[in-house]
Amino acid sequence: MPALDDLLSQVTGARIFDLEHERYAGAPIFPAHWPGFVYTLHRRHEVISGQARTSASGTITTQEHSGTHIDALCHQAVDMCMHGGVEVGPEVQTPQGFTSLGVETIPPIFRRGVMLDVPRAQGRDRLPRGYLVTGADLEATAQAQGVEVRPGDCVLIRTGTAQDFADEPAYLDGAGVGADGARWLAGHRPYLVGADNVSLDQAQHVDPDLGLLPCHTVLTVEAGIYILENLQLEELAAAACQEFLFICLPLKMRGVTGSPVRPVALHAGT
Secondary structure: OHHHHHHHHHHHOEEEEEOEOOOOOOOOOOHHHOOOEEEEEEEOOOOEOOEOOOOOEEEEEEOOOOOOEEEOHHHOOEOOEOHHHOEOOOOOEEOOEEOOOOHHHOOOEEEEEEEEEHHHHOOOOOOOOOOEEOHHHHHHHHHHHOOOOOOOOEEEEEOOHHHHOOOHHHHHOOOEEOHHHHHHHHHOOOOEEEEOOOEOEOOOOEEOOOEEOHHHHHHHHHHOOEEEEOEOOHHHHHOOOOEEEEEEOOOOOOOOOEEEOOOEEEEEOO
């Protein structure tokens, strides 16, 4: 099949960037989602008389919103109303999860990806702690890179905060997108917005109008745009890779508010 052969040839020749952080107990976590990721080795390799083969297996306990993950639209509400006017009530929010807007409603994502490297556009390696990325910052970055953000894109925001992933206090206080930046993004109608920090927002900033995590109000509740957090964008930035095929496969868990993911970027050429 020539068409399949052509597709395989393109994929085989592409450079693959892994955008997920390693998962482990003690990795930085937004305080509301503590303890994050926990793994317990349950069945261990041990010598059993008469058997050469042994087996090991364990138990994973994890918050949906730990590590690199995507938020479902049911994750956020304003005045008990989620995206599209879906009201939070006992028929929607049940002990077994949500009957509307759960993570299982997010299809596999294969879309054009764009990285906006904000610190590089400003001539530095990373943004200062606490920095709020504005719409003007994002516009200036897009212009400096010569990149157009199109409707339906997956837009990844690099702040440089991923460099502090091993230092939880520094990581949690890293730069993030402010309400003005969220409105700039929403105006471009992307499918998804991700960032290399713990919450896309600056985690400790309280917006005077929207309160804590204003990006989640603007993007998730108002615009219905998915949010992806805790991305590892350093390799992508080192390669100056600004446009790529973005692939992300949320787990199909019914009624759940988010999913761990292993997103990748495919870029043609070296």
